[in-house]
Amino acid sequence: MEQCPPESGGLSKTPSIQEGKFDLAGVLTFAAAHMGHDTYTGFLAPLLPLLIAKLSIPIAAAGVLSAVFRAGSLAQPLLGAWADRTDTRYFVILTPTVTALGMSLLGLAPSYMAVVVLLAVAGLSHGAFHPASAATVTRISGRTWGKGSSIYMAGGKLGFTIGPLFIASVVTWQGLEASWMAAIPGILVSLILYRLLRNRRVTPVRKATNPSVWKEIKEQKRSLLLLSGFVLFRSTAFISFTTFYPTFLSELGFTVLFAGFAMTLYQLGGAMGALMGGFLSDVGGRRLMLVISQLLAGPLLYMALQRPGDTEGLLLLVLGGAMISAATPIQLILFQQLMPGNRSTAAGIWSLLSFEGSVATVILIGVIADWYGLGAALGLSVLASMLSIPFILAVPEPDRVE
Secondary structure (H helix, E strand, O other): OEEEEOOOOOOOOEEEOOOEEEOHHHHHHHHHHHHHHOOHHHHHHHHHHHHHHHOOOHHHHHHHHHHHHHHHHHHHHHHHHHHHHOOOOHHHHHHHHHHHHHHHHHOOOOHHHHHHHHHHHHHHHHHHHHHHHHHHHHHEEEHHHHHHHHHHHHHHOOOOOHHHHHHHHHHHHHHHHHHHHHHHHHHHHHHHHHHHOOOOEEOOOOOOOOOHHHHHHOOOOHHHHHHHHHHOOOHHHHHHHHHHHHHHHHHHOOOOHHHHHHHHHHHHHHHHHHHHHHHHHHHHHHHHHHHHHHHHHHHHHHHHOOOOOOHHHHHHHHHHHHHOOOOHHHHHHHHHHHHHHHHHHHHHHHHHHHHHHHHHHHHHHHHHHHOOOOHHHHHHHHHHHHHHHHHHHHOOOOOOOO
């Protein structure tokens, strides 16, 4: 990553990351950090069947656990506002270790409340990582925000791809109580990031000419509300599959390792979709790509539910994961394009909507699953996600990045 002279009046004399052209080394560094961190956010789904059995909890209570983890996103807009005004590189450096410890110690938790505490800590760490890192990527992507954001999001998706199979392998071979061993790579990631980023500012010095958060929100109120509606409805299928699909397979008699493998395939498809979506939106337009991805994702995921465990079903799962995740970098870019003077705050708002909008979803899906079965609940979540299309059709196509 290139250095540039510190701006006058700044809070730190540490060189900042330079804006203006595409910085491949910088984007790859943040994509790698995203991968290292988000490997651990994929742990909960494959561990849920084991935690349900160990703690004797109903599926609805398991849904609450996912909601607890996502509660850390409540702080993301505030953390993003902080990131827009100060140097927050240690958020990026430290959070892989904190998240890794929170998620990897779940197997040792002696009670439901201990699991809640660990997930709350990991969720707050998760919320601290994303706003600063996501906004920095667009700052170092020149005019091709989609390209940079796609690489960054693909890193996170790859981490989420590795996570389920990684933790499923650890607990299959060593037992649930050995899950703590999975924290070691996350600690190593933090050490590497410290070496790479200790002499680089993650965010530039705040300029006096930048508009306030409230001014940008007021100016873009209608578009922000419509885009928020799209994100909230679209997240229903994504979060339901991410949280409950391994449990769905386990209920049908498949092993935890196979369920972790299936989730890995789903997330691998998601990584390919995330990499593709932003690139294509730079060329074909943000809104068009969002509509196409949702029109394809819904039917593919619904058909995957009808063929659980067989080759065709796994292929449909991969394709559905690719289509539903293709929208992820585009949504992130759109929020930042609507609030270019407060990009970390915009990224925090997007993260809040993406994760907190899913809190009610996982609890509701858990309740429906207790009544009617997980297959029916997951199918309903897919149908609900199709309601996102009218919202994005009403959002004006944003101006090109200059």
